Amino acid sequence: xxxxxxxxxxxxxxVTALADTLRKSGPEAEERRWIPDENVELLDKxxxxxxxxxxxxxxxxxxxxxxTRVLGEIARADTATGWVSMIWVSSAWVxxxxxxxxxxxxxxxxxxxxxxxxxxxxTLTPTEGGYTLDGSWKWISGSRGADWALLSALLTGPDGTxxxxxxxxxxxxxxxxxxxxxxxxxxxxxxxxxxxxxxxxAHRVVSLIEVLGGVTxxxxxxxxxxxxxxxxxxxxxxxxxxxLGIAKGAYELFLDRLPGRGITYTSWTDQSQSPVTQVQVAxxxxxxxxxxxxxxxxxxELQKHADAGTAPSVEERAAARGRAAYAIQLAKEAVxxxxxxxxxxxxxxxxxxxxxxxxxxxxxxxxLFAFHTNQEVHGRAILGLAPDTPFL
Numbered sequence: 107x108x109x110x111x112x113x114x115x116x117x118x119x120x121v122t123a124l125a126d127t128l129r130k131s132g133p134e135a136e137e138r139r140w141i142p143d144e145n146v147e148l149l150d151k152x153x154x155x156x157x158x159x160x161x162x163x164x165x166x167x168x169x170x171x172x173x174t175r176v177l178g179e180i181a182r183a184d185t186a187t188g189w190v191s192m193i194w195v196s197s198a199w200v201x202x203x204x205x206x207x208x209x210x211x212x213x214x215x216x217x218x219x220x221x222x223x224x225x226x227x228x229t230l231t232p233t234e235g236g237y238t239l240d241g242s243w244k245w246i247s248g249s250r251g252a253d254w255a256l257l258s259a260l261l262t263g264p265d266g267t268x269x270x271x272x273x274x275x276x277x278x279x280x281x282x283x284x285x286x287x288x289x290x291x292x293x294x295x296x297x298x299x300x301x302x303x304x305x306x307x308a309h310r311v312v313s314l315i316e317v318l319g320g321v322t323x324x325x326x327x328x329x330x331x332x333x334x335x336x337x338x339x340x341x342x343x344x345x346x347x348x349x350l351g352i353a354k355g356a357y358e359l360f361l362d363r364l365p366g367r368g369i370t371y372t373s374w375t376d377q378s379q380s381p382v383t384q385v386q387v388a389x390x391x392x393x394x395x396x397x398x399x400x401x402x403x404x405x406x407e408l409q410k411h412a413d414a415g416t417a418p419s420v421e422e423r424a425a426a427r428g429r430a431a432y433a434i435q436l437a438k439e440a441v442x443x444x445x446x447x448x449x450x451x452x453x454x455x456x457x458x459x460x461x462x463x464x465x466x467x468x469x470x471x472x473x474l475f476a477f478h479t480n481q482e483v484h485g486r487a488i489l490g491l492a493p494d495t496p497f498l
Contacts, residue, residue, distance in 0.1 A: 290468020
């Protein structure tokens with residue numbers, strides 16, 4: 107599919123033109139455990155962080171399909187920058203589910219970067235005019251460059267039962283630990299974020315269950331606007347775009363290394379002439395193509411509901427999780443196959459392919475994108491069973 111939005115097409119063209127710059131930054135990002143500031147500035151200038159901001163605040167209000175095209179291109183160019191951009195752009199859409207006053211604060215500049223922590227490892231305590239937020243959240247990707255944090259915390263109700271809520275907090279009001287030391291996705295700066303007695307006004311706290319449902323009260327972005335998506339399917343689509351972009355980038359890097367390469371201890375002086383390599387390349391190409399075809403299917407379903415102002419059924423939500431995870435699995439298998447075909451030299455740090463392989467495998471362990479978990483959710487729905495998770 108191609109975009110018909112000229113503003114988004116311009117963003118996509120600029121991101122594509124930045125591919126070489128972003129790719130060269132990979133080793134630096136790993137070394138400093140955070141993507142170069144230049145990458146953030148270039149993508150901001152290109153309009154990437156306006157993609158999911160509502161048009162009434164000066165954003166591009168791009169469709170989810172258009173957002174995935176841009177995010178996939180960034181991930182193709184650099185793994186860490188692609189992952190962080192995906193987190194920021196997808197998370198920046200979530201405040202559109204908050205009351206208008208919160209939207210006015212978050213979207214004030216038209217371009218915004220939001221990092222999220224949806225595991226409720228904090229607490230909210232009622233106070234005058236709002237709440238006090240305390241807690242720590244691990245694995246907050248992009249925390250070192252984000253404007254706002256969207257953090258999940260438990261709020262005890264009148265009956266004494268705690269329930270998860272989502273709170274929007276400026277990053278200037280939380281602390282970021284220097285604790286991100288990882289063998290994969292090292293450049294994503296996914297550090298621990300801590301809030302200690304942070305005051306959050308009531309309009310920046312909403313039920314996490316309502317956020318997951320894609321609907322909350324007191325906001326202008328309601329009805330059949332074409333941008334009211336169910337959150338988890340929306341986030342699964344965005345995430346899958348990053349994984350597929352990484353796989354496509356790895357595929358290109360593999361092909362770039364082939365000229366002049368032989369296969370050690372064999373008679374093959376040109377690896378591309380080997381039938382085994384030919385099969386390996388074809389299998390990888392077709393797995394990536396199959397993953398993209400799956401992606402286009404669920405993007406159409408998401409947009410159909412958004413255009414009609416309807417909500418996906420439980421079965422459709424479960425299918426979105428299952429199919430997105432299956433596409434991610436195909437992407438991982440494609441890169442694994444090419445890694446096996448790359449020879450021992452691929453493990454050297456100066457070979458970019460090894461970073462793509464490590465990062466893709468590491469990121470595939472993310473709990474929300476895990477293959478077997480999502481196939482179980484999908485399978486339960488197929489068999490008429492309850493999904494056994496609120497994350498739909």
